[in-house]
Amino acid sequence: MKNRKRKFKIFIIILFLWLCGHLIYITVDGLTDKNMHADIAVILGNTVNEDGTLSKRLEKRMECGLNLYRHGRVKKILVSGGLGKEGFYEGDKMKEYLIKNKVPDSIIIVDNSGNNTLATVNNTLQLKDSLNFQSLIVVSQYFHLTRTKMLFRKQGLKT
Numbered sequence: 525m526k527n528r529k530r531k532f533k534i535f536i537i538i539l540f541l542w543l544c545g546h547l548i549y550i551t552v553d554g555l556t557d558k559n560m561h562a563d564i565a566v567i568l569g570n571t572v573n574e575d576g577t578l579s580k581r582l583e584k585r586m587e588c589g590l591n592l593y594r595h596g597r598v599k600k601i602l603v604s605g606g607l608g609k610e611g612f613y614e615g616d617k618m619k620e621y622l623i624k625n626k627v628p629d630s631i632i633i634v635d636n637s638g639n640n641t642l643a644t645v646n647n648t649l650q651l652k653d654s655l656n657f658q659s660l661i662v663v664s665q666y667f668h669l670t671r672t673k674m675l676f677r678k679q680g681l682k683t
Contacts, residue, residue, distance in 0.1 A: 553673075554666030563657035565589045565598040566648050568664040568672065569605015569614030569638060576612055578621060581665060586621045589663045593627055598661060600631045602648060604638030614638075641668070645675045652681075 567589040570582035578586060592598045601622060605614025615634040622632050633655065638644035648660070660681070662672045 550667055550670045554669040559597075560659075560661065561597045562659040562661045563598070564600045564602055564633075564655065564660045565592045566602045566604060566644065566660050566662050567618060568641065568644055568662070568668070569603070569618065572608050572610055572612040572614055572617045574610045576610075576617065578617060582614070582618070583621075585663050585665070586618060590622065590625050590627065592661060592663070593631075600633060600655065600657070601627065602633040602635060602651070602655075604635035604644040604647060606637065606639035606643075641672055642675055645672070645679055649676075649679050649681060 567585050570585065571579040572582065573579055589598075589601055589603075593601055603615045603618035603622070605618065607613050613636040615636040615638065619629075619632050619634050623629060633651065635644065635647045635651075638647055660676070662669055662676070664672060
């Protein structure tokens with residue numbers, strides 16, 4: 525009985541350490557900005573409010589993408605999202621935001637079929653040849669970046 529309890533405690537400790545390790549890795553990876561430059565920024569969609577305004581989360585993503593463009597770190601911006609239950613295409617609303625903030629229409633690409641992260645990854649990679657990009661920066665909340673980068677790598681984007 526004592527041996528069983530000891531093994532259970534060890535298992536719980538290992539599980540806890542494993543979980544903490546993953547949480548630390550995701551946090552550090554998601555909050556680290558290496559000041560890299562890329563051909564394109566891919567901004568992942570999020571909720572558009574019922575009145576057509578961007579949710580706070582989506583607005584923060586857009587601000588980040590806008591800053592990447594303004595600081596010359598990306599040449600083009602791909603906005604990706606689906607049709608929300610509120611009745612708006614996230615990509616279209618994201619493009620409106622960028623245009624209102626003086627980003628030229630010619631550098632904005634809209635993907636209104638990015639209903640989830642994997643769809644955005646696949647749609648982005650289908651555009652790779654026509655948009656002629658070799659590198660990208662993903663814009664989302666910090667806890668979402670590690671998974672998104674992994675999906676891009678799994679789909680064959682090495683850079």
